Amino acid sequence: MASISSTIELLSRPEAEAAAAQVRSCSPDLVKAPWNFDGGSLPAYGPGASMADTAPAATPRQGQIPEEYRLASDEELDARILAAKEKLGEKLVILGHFYQRDEVVKYADFVGDSFQLAQAAKEKPEAEVIVFCGVHFMAETADMLSGGDQAVILPNLAAGCSMADMADSDSVQACWDQLAGIFGTEPDADGRIPVMPVTYMNCSAALKAFVGEHGGIVCTSSNAATVLEWAFQRAQRVLFFPDQHLGRNTAKAMGVPLEQMPMWNPRKPLGGNDGQSLLDSKVILWHGFCSVHKRFTVDQIEQARAEYPGVRVIVHPECPMPVVDAADESGSTDYIRKAIAAAEEPTVFAVGTEINMVNRLAAEYPQHTIFCLDPVVCPCSTMYRIHPGYLAWVLEAYAGTATLPGGEILNRISVPESVAVPARVALERMLAARP
Ligand code: SF4
Numbered sequence: 001m002a003s004i005s006s007t008i009e010l011l012s013r014p015e016a017e018a019a020a021a022q023v024r025s026c027s028p029d030l031v032k033a034p035w036n037f038d039g040g041s042l043p044a045y046g047p048g049a050s051m052a053d054t055a056p057a058a059t060p061r062q063g064q065i066p067e068e069y070r071l072a073s074d075e076e077l078d079a080r081i082l083a084a085k086e087k088l089g090e091k092l093v094i095l096g097h098f099y100q101r102d103e104v105v106k107y108a109d110f111v112g113d114s115f116q117l118a119q120a121a122k123e124k125p126e127a128e129v130i131v132f133c134g135v136h137f138m139a140e141t142a143d144m145l146s147g148g149d150q151a152v153i154l155p156n157l158a159a160g161c162s163m164a165d166m167a168d169s170d171s172v173q174a175c176w177d178q179l180a181g182i183f184g185t186e187p188d189a190d191g192r193i194p195v196m197p198v199t200y201m202n203c204s205a206a207l208k209a210f211v212g213e214h215g216g217i218v219c220t221s222s223n224a225a226t227v228l229e230w231a232f233q234r235a236q237r238v239l240f241f242p243d244q245h246l247g248r249n250t251a252k253a254m255g256v257p258l259e260q261m262p263m264w265n266p267r268k269p270l271g272g273n274d275g276q277s278l279l280d281s282k283v284i285l286w287h288g289f290c291s292v293h294k295r296f297t298v299d300q301i302e303q304a305r306a307e308y309p310g311v312r313v314i315v316h317p318e319c320p321m322p323v324v325d326a327a328d329e330s331g332s333t334d335y336i337r338k339a340i341a342a343a344e345e346p347t348v349f350a351v352g353t354e355i356n357m358v359n360r361l362a363a364e365y366p367q368h369t370i371f372c373l374d375p376v377v378c379p380c381s382t383m384y385r386i387h388p389g390y391l392a393w394v395l396e397a398y399a400g401t402a403t404l405p406g407g408e409i410l411n412r413i414s415v416p417e418s419v420a421v422p423a424r425v426a427l428e429r430m431l432a433a434r435p
Pocket residue numbers: 050099135160161162163164202290291292293354380381382383
């Protein structure tokens with residue numbers, strides 16, 4: 001199966017129209033480099049799954065990088081990145097998220113999910129700079145978990161996360177105040193507080209700090225059920241943000257009825273609920289979602305089953321509930337990887353997660369047939385913002401070249417201690433809650 005980069009390359013060549021007809025892309029702009037979308041008058045997510053989402057006004061922006069990086073050929077960028085890596089040696093660690101494009105992931109020292117990568121950064125205390133080829137909240141987490149003298153760099157500041165942006169501190173605080181008005185703040189006879197905030201890892205450091213300050217906890221898609229169990233032992237109900245789907249899928253699998261999972265829309269009074277439904281609730285779900293995983297449908301699963309009888313369908317729990325229900329299995333990126341790695345017989349897998357990861361798995365396990373449930377090539381818009389040109393730019397600034405003195409840290413992501421301290425409390429609770 002072609003990688004997304006080669007697929008997009010195919011789509012960009014007029015002579016490849018026949019191939020393009022078979023492999024559709026969600027946006028013709030995917031053939032352009034991300035700097036075509038930097039420096040605009042308003043922040044925007046750019047081409048890919050989140051392109052229709054509205055980026056908040058405060059979303060970090062990336063100015064134009066020097067022309068020499070924008071005009072460099074792939075071969076030149078490759079040579080410059082490798083030279084900078086070699087020069088920096090142990091002083092540098094490059095982290096690449098599973099959803100990152102192949103042209104960038106090939107330079108990574110570690111490839112993993114957001115939490116695995118933050119942990120990997122921690123295990124390289126000799127590295128002076130950690131270049132995080134992922135998105136903004138991941139770089140923040142790496143900064144909070146790494147050593148104080150290590151600098152975390154995000155090669156393109158516009159690489160945010162549309163899901164993380166769907167819950168901001170002001171809206172969550174406003175929700176919290178309204179909930180306190182309904183539930184009060186006194187624990188029940190069993191000592192359980194009225195409501196506990198639980199946040200998915202995919203949120204800002206400020207929200208992790210909010211959660212830490214209010215007795216709450218962080219979860220990943222691998223440990224969400226364990227974390228919810230921990231929360232239910234200490235609270236009557238949970239406010240779960242920002243991903244409604246992970247919250248709903250996890251709580252439903254634990255036996256929480258759907259009618260006890262009202263949705264909180266931050267643009268409506270009481271989130272669009274009445275007081276009684278909130279009093280009856282077990283999990284209050286924030287109105288957030290991942291635009292990559294929202295693309296998967298039950299129809300796609302039915303089509304895969306019709307085309308490949310016996311196909312094993314695995315989807316990520318950020319997919320909508322009907323999709324998770326129709327799949328054979330659901331689990332985190334790590335779960336998906338391990339499930340495919342463990343399959344002994346040649347198997348057909350239809351996978352519901354980001355296309356870069358699916359294509360990489362297909363290349364890694366040629367004994368299996370592995371394809372993305374979504375027939376349209378549509379990567380994560382924000383991961384797409386990292387390109388080898390940005391990587392070369394930040395690496396050479398620190399490593400130095402014949403014309404650059406080196407030692408310059410560009411695009412540093414630094415979380416103030418006033419935020420990092422309570423955020424770490426919420427992260428440490430998650431580690432302690434592990435079964
Ligand atoms: S895949 Fe979804 S949750 Fe992950 S970074 Fe992209 S938009 Fe955010």
